């Protein structure tokens with residue numbers, strides 16, 4: 557066995573089912589393993605390296621910053637943090653940002669904002685956060701409580717109390733909970749990622765947003781996976797035409813360095829005051845400089861490129877042999893195949909294409925700027941593998 561794999565197996569906590577491959581480098585949409593084998597990367601580190609590997613502009617942005625200042629505490633101001641927050645607010649029409657280091661942390665902060673807003677207005681017994689069945693919001697004990705999938709909870713109880721899960725698309729169930737419980741926040745992904753790449757309907761999302769506004773319940777949209785251009789809009793909520801109170805994001809924001817952001821609307825921008833939240837690394841100048849580079853390049857032309865690539869993938873798989881359905885939005889795509897998704901992912905890997913799974917589906921999260929010839933090649937391989945008897 558490859559020696560790094562055996563060292564990892566001996567010393568790294570066994571929380572991941574890893575493939576027997578050691579990735580050593582990458583360039584654009586190509587990843588290279590320790591044997592020198594090249595793969596077309598259709599997973600981007602689970603929706604992280606949206607500009608591809610070693611993107612020259614991103615590398616320049618972070619190395620320029622690294623050569624100036626790698627970190628200071630949040631007791632002082634830094635330019636990348638301030639300019640990234642400005643960019644995020646101006647592009648989303650929102651008001652303030654709290655920076656952290658991951659999706660789970662971005663959601664923790666979002667939940668704190670919703671609870672503090674609601675308890676201040678409606679009393680300390682107003683703390684319940686409603687999320688959806690089949691959702692995924694993170695691995696901390698609170699974001700696990702938010703996650704509406706029981707198998708993640710097993711043997712970790714008791715989780716943070718005050719979470720209720722309702723079925724997606726069942727608006728009456730949500731109305732029922734809101735009428736019978738003091739609800740401090742409603743939190744959802746617009747395209748459920750880990751849950752199987754399922755987009756919520758426009759009708760349901762519009763109704764939820766209207767209810768939240770009427771009842772003065774903060775609406776949190778978890779854009780950890782859907783954000784940062786992934787669905788063909790800068791953030792997925794923008795295409796749904798809603799105005800959430802809080803948007804959490806991470807994954808693709810940093811382009812490959814850890815950063816999380818909790819973006820707040822004018823309504824909740826003053827909820828968190830001095831001492832209410834903090835993070836030693838939050839807004840780190842190197843991670844922020846990389847994120848600013850990523851976000852500022854996502855203009856209309858870039859996002860149109862995501863939509864065009866998306867259309868190509870949907871057209872290629874819809875109705876193809878061995879394909880039952882294609883779901884998702886933009887370059888966040890789930891493919892239900894006749895053969896088990898796991899087998900397809902393994903065989904694609906053999907043939908030089910890295911894919912992901914989500915529940916029973918093959919999940920694709922390629923770089924947002926993947927060259928069309930590589931995209932076409934990867935699609936052909938996946939189609940060939942899926943069409944086998």
Ligand SMILES: *Cc1c(COP(=O)(O)O)cnc(C)c1O
Nearest residue numbers: 658659660692693694749780781
């Ligand atoms: C990945 C993910 C998270 C958790 O992000 P981490 O950075 O792993 O903590 C939360 N919500 C959604 C929708 C995700 O896809």
